[in-house]
Amino acid sequence: MNDAIDMPGGPACWMVAVGFLAGIAVLAVRLERVQIDSAADSRRRMAVQSERRVQTDAPRGRIIARDGSVIAGNRASVSIAVNAESFQKRTWSDTAAGIREAIDAASAVVGRPSPVTDRDIMRHLKQTLARPLVVWRDVGPDELARFSEHELDLPGFAVVEREERVYPNGRLAAHLVGYVGRDRAESVAGDEAFRYCDMEMRGRSGVEYYYDGYLRGVPGERRLLVDARGFAHDETTIVEAKRGPDLELALDLGVQSAAEAQLEGHKGACVVMDAATGEVLAFASAPAYDPNEFVPVLRKAVYEGLSKDPAKPLLNRASGGTYAPGSTFKPITALAAVHSGISPSFTYECIGYYQCGKMKIRCSRTWGHGPENVMTALRDSCNPYFCYLGTAAGTNAVVSAARAFGLGSGTGLDFPTDAAGVVPDDAWKRDRYGERWFPGDLAQMSMGQGMLLATPLQMARVAGALGTGLLATPRLIAGMAPELKPLPFTERELGAVREGMRMVVAGGTGKKGAENVDAWVIGKTGTAEVGAGATRRKNTWFIAYAETCEHGADGRPRRAAFPERRIAVAMVVENGESGGGTTAPKVCEVLKSVFGTLGPEPSEAGKEDA
């Protein structure tokens, strides 16, 4: 080796080498800190800048009727969208111009100009750059075929599918089912967590609204990788969206159609309820609307047309329309009186009117019914009898009987609209009108007029309770545990009222309410007068309770010991003639849809009997 004794720099060689190793060691230690100790932090910061979480819409559960047919389902809706990353230019305006050009070129292929404006494109670039921009929504099969044929010539365009709500039965049960709208989704996991959320379907009314959380399902998650400018780079599905479960309603489409057919051309409502369980079998409100018009978005013109229609098709009359119950309230007055100690055979002579102070309340038969008891008064719907009976029982008795039947408060229906109605008393009247309770008010209330208000749903419940002695909480969902509350009346008291109501359909005011129905039926008519002078009109009611019957030797329905089905019906028709004339025959048809029709022979026997 060269050991030139004199040659300098020997120590420098190993000093430098040691220095190199020391320097590398310093770097290694630093790298250990950056790459090992703060790796998780760096990954997080990387994710914050390059990852965008996208909440994806879950398909909505279907709404199904009792027989399994679909009332609210989903259909695939195809859209054509454009992805901005295929048009990246140095400036945003050049990028936007490129997209515009591509959309115009694609319009020629699809055969429909796109509603996307230049402003939409700029807004998309600023706000939702990493997501596809929908150019044509709800593309038809022809347009899709033309697009697919030229798809290779249209880089950057893609077909996007999503599910839209569809109501196969159109108007049928529209108010019950409700409708959906699309809205900016609420981020499930906090505000920052999701950068983009699909517009999600949300129930806006009816069952769609009430059971929205159940139907909605669990949103999925996708992760977008974006580059430094924000363009999408890659996309992966992290969590698949979970379809919402189907909701099975108690609704019986046969009964529902029958009820709606009867209300066709009228304004009114009909509720049919299983009196034993509270399950709602029909829930009709007329006029109705087609909920399909609300999907995917409710157009302003459609909404204005519906909301300005004087017939108020958007109003849900079944549980949101409050009407004076009229004479259908009389069984309650009767129960209040009987319960307060008045005998059902108590006789009062109807002379055609009832004098209450200066007020004269007229009876439907101007010359009077003559002597009446509770049963015959129900049969004849005699006003003076019930004015007298109610007055004799007193305000407290009538009010508490009305409340025992669930009037004056919501029914507890699993539904957004559940009007309470009004059961007036002294305190209510003072609060509302600043006026004390007069005997005339009690007389009016005793025959279901005055300030008393109830919904068809409430009255169906009343009918059911009169039949079974149990007040059922109405339910829209099939198979829920029934909630039944016993009425504070004895079987004997109820029996007297049932006898009266049986006489109503057997030959009284409501004899058209149960003609040829293969069931044991009791009912009550009601003709409530509303307004005064020129706006004076009549809302006509019929409520009925019917149960499966046995047939006697003559073939006539006879009450069974253990009836299989117990049904309550309430129907109101606005601006009718009379409860017995207008509404009772309609209810009769609804009852037939449940129980069927009796053969011709018994019907003749029935007529002879009447």
Next chain:
Amino acid sequence: MDVLRRVNWVQVAAMLLLVAIGTTCIWSAGNAREAAFHGMWKANLRTAALGLAIYAALAWADYRKVLQWVSLPAYAGALVLLVAVLALGSEIYGGRRWLWFFQPSEISKLCIIAFLAQVFGMKEPPAWLRSVGGFGLGCALFGIPALLVLMEPDLGTALALAPAFLVMLLAGRVWRRGITALLVAGALGAAALLGAVHEAERPGVTPERREAILRHVPLKPHQLKRVKTFLYPDTDPAGAGYTIRQAMIAIGSGGFAGRGIGKGETNSLKYLPPSISMNDFIFCVYAEETGFVGSLVLLSLFATLCVSCAWIAWGAADLRGRLFALGFATLLFAHVYVNVGMSVGLLPITGLPLPFISSGRTFLLTVMAGLGITQSISIHKEEET
């Protein structure tokens, strides 16, 4: 063959591995990008092939002859080119560094070291060369080109050359007091500079006071910004601090084993623009894709390469060879240390390439030429002069 026995194979192996890693890195960084970058690895490989030819030629040739005949014209030529680039160079990113297709400052690094080795390693040096006179000469020979480089401005090159210069003076036994004075002055200067910027940019300092302090700091605005970003890395994450922030995120998210070759997001998602992700900040791309393991492998290869040069210096036949090998090793090491150091936030950002890994072709050829001369020192160590 005797020659083959004298070849420093460790250096050859380390160099070839580094060329392989560098090409892979550029291939990966380019592939994740637009089509224009896809072929860059081929260009790098071609340059490396040319570099290998130069390396072999210089290794084969006797370094003494090369230094004797080439170093002076090379040095003079470098000075001419450095002046020329200031006058004629094309301006890119606010600096004049490019003359036609190459960067004179890269070549000048090698020329300066070669000429310093030739001067201070002469066989029978006059006495003045080891004392004040020699110190002054050295300062002049280093200072003039360094000043020209600084005017480009290319602070990084000047800073990378300084340690090599000092090591060469030290090994050449030139006037110790002068070297000590230079070291002390350098340390004090750096401390004063950092202190002044630290004080001026401290949050809550009034603009007047900031102005008053910075008037005495001899830094260009962009350099000042870099020092400030180094001292206060979190002040401006979208502006001046953006690059270093992204660099740290990239390196850190590599973790222990890395994301895998070609899977680094910093590069593919353009969080570091290609102008730097393939050059001065390529270590970030590499570290993200290969993790701590890959970083250690790379650093070990650089350590091997630098130490092998020091080993060659130790065994050199004469002072000329020893000085060149030491100077070149230090230059190489300075590049590695400054480049990796700035990427991990140990040093302010300076535009220095990482040898073999960055895509600069002038520098790759310069480094391979320097290694070739070093190899020649190893091969020709037992021959008589």
